[in-house]
Amino acid sequence: CAAQLDQTDDTKKSLERSLADLETTIAEAKDDIATLADEIKALEGGIASLDKSVAEATEQRKAENAEYKDLMANNGAAKEVILFAKNRLNKFYAPKLYKTPPKVELSREDRIFVNNGGTPPPTEAPGGIAGTGISVGFVQLASARAQLRKDAPAPPPETAAAYSKKSEESNSVMAMMDLLVSDLEKEMTEAET
Numbered sequence: 001c002a003a004q005l006d007q008t009d010d011t012k013k014s015l016e017r018s019l020a021d022l023e024t025t026i027a028e029a030k031d032d033i034a035t036l037a038d039e040i041k042a043l044e045g046g047i048a049s050l051d052k053s054v055a056e057a058t059e060q061r062k063a064e065n066a067e068y069k070d071l072m073a074n075n076g077a078a079k080e081v082i083l084f085a086k087n088r089l090n091k092f093y094a095p096k097l098y099k100t101p102p103k104v105e106l107s108r109e110d111r112i113f114v115n116n117g118g119t120p121p122p123t124e125a126p127g128g129i130a131g132t133g134i135s136v137g138f139v140q141l142a143s144a145r146a147q148l149r150k151d152a153p154a155p156p157p158e159t160a161a162a163y164s165k166k167s168e169e170s171n172s173v174m175a176m177m178d179l180l181v182s183d184l185e186k187e188m189t190e191a192e193t
Helices: 002-093 107-116 143-149 165-193
Strands: none
Touching: 002 165
């Protein structure tokens, strides 16, 4: 009986030690859970702020993309108008440089019809600016450079310019058109990079 009491007492002490160890482990686990909960809240806050910054960056990229597309369309249309005007001036000032518009290619059926004495099919009237076929999808916007030029005008010439021939005048106009086209191309290249 005394041996059983001893054994039971040893078992009781062993169980009490295990219980104390388990209580310590539970307390440490609760502390770890509290620490992890705080870290999760901090990470959720960080994720929320990252989501907000990503949304803002997306909106900014969309706005920049719309601005880029608008710039490219406007500059392309302006370049097309300038080149068309330059070609028209070449017709008068430099006929050798004038490029005739491409001829309309008839379909096989239309060629047979015309060869048998029929009239060619009507062509669509060119739309756009003054029947040129150039679209009018661009809007003139004031740029920062134009504003700077507007604020500080160039000084007037000191004397009257010397007499110049008509061909010299046309060359200066053509050179100005070339300069405008190159400026548009530079601006489009800068926008692409």
